[in-house]
Amino acid sequence: KQEVTQIPAALSVPEGENLVLNCSFTDSAIYNLQWFRQDPGKGLTSLLLIQSSQREQTSGRLNASLDKSSGRSTLYIAASQPGDSATYLCAVPNNAGNMLTFGGGTRLMVKP
Amino acid sequence: KAGVTQTPRYLIKTRGQQVTLSCSPISGHRSVSWYQQTPGQGLQFLFEYFSETQRNKGNFPGRFSGRQFSNSRSEMNVSTLELGDSALYLCASSHGGSNSGNTIYFGEGSWLTVV
Numbered sequence: 001k002q003e004v005t006q007i008p009a010a011l012s013v014p015e016g017e018n019l020v021l022n023c024s025f026t027d028s029a030i031y032n033l034q035w036f037r038q039d040p041g042k043g044l045t046s047l048l049l050i051q052s053s054q055r056e057q058t059s060g061r062l063n064a065s066l067d068k069s070s071g072r073s074t075l076y077i078a079a080s081q082p083g084d085s086a087t088y089l090c091a092v093p094n095n096a097g098n099m100l101t102f103g104g105g106t107r108l109m110v111k112p
Numbered sequence: 113k114a115g116v117t118q119t120p121r122y123l124i125k126t127r128g129q130q131v132t133l134s135c136s137p138i139s140g141h142r143s144v145s146w147y148q149q150t151p152g153q154g155l156q157f158l159f160e161y162f163s164e165t166q167r168n169k170g171n172f173p174g175r176f177s178g179r180q181f182s183n184s185r186s187e188m189n190v191s192t193l194e195l196g197d198s199a200l201y202l203c204a205s206s207h208g209g210s211n212s213g214n215t216i217y218f219g220e221g222s223w224l225t226v227v
Contacts, residue, residue, distance in 0.1 A: 045218070100216065
């Protein structure tokens with residue numbers, strides 16, 4: 001059974017810092033990994049999708065990497081801003097469809 | 113292009129009642145999944161429908177059921193509501209071929225409070 005873990009559970013940084021969020025999964029036979037952002041009381045916003053054949057995916061100030069063999073992914077946020085404050089979740093699908101297993105999330109606060 | 117639309121956004125029900133939540137996926141998407149989010153358990157998968165057929169099912173009791181219509185819109189139903197069913201219910205859609213690697217998009221969710 002796939003298990004996904006995110007460390008740290010919470011993070012508080014001053015504005016402008018570069019930061020790394022971590023995601024690990026137990027079953028390396030994944031097809032892709034997706035990073036989401038969730039604002040309080042809201043749904044999930046898709047940030048990046050990395051296919052299993054990719055090592056990195058970039059969107060603006062966000063860069064996600066994937067190392068299947070070690071069961072790890074990282075989300076790098078450059079030059080953090082207060083608007084980046086949210087919970088960040090990583091998720092991997094099962095082999096037979098679109099059933100996602102989520103990590104517990106990292107709650108990020110960027111202080112002005 | 114409209115995103116995933118869920119209705120209602122907020123609702124309050126009494127223990128023992130039943131509730132139906134609706135989800136309209138992004139146009140052209142054939143896969144619809146449902147998740148329950150609670151502070152204690154995080155995000156948990158309920159079920160997935162693809163072309164009107166249930167393709168995956170999570171570990172929830174039979175009180176939780178769903179269906180998908182020919183236009184890909186989906187509903188989920190919870191019968192005999194319990195206090196522990198209070199949660200944010202999220203719907204997600206994607207193009208959805210198996211192992212297609214498509215991005216999965218979520219709606220804003222339906223907040224259910226059971227009193």
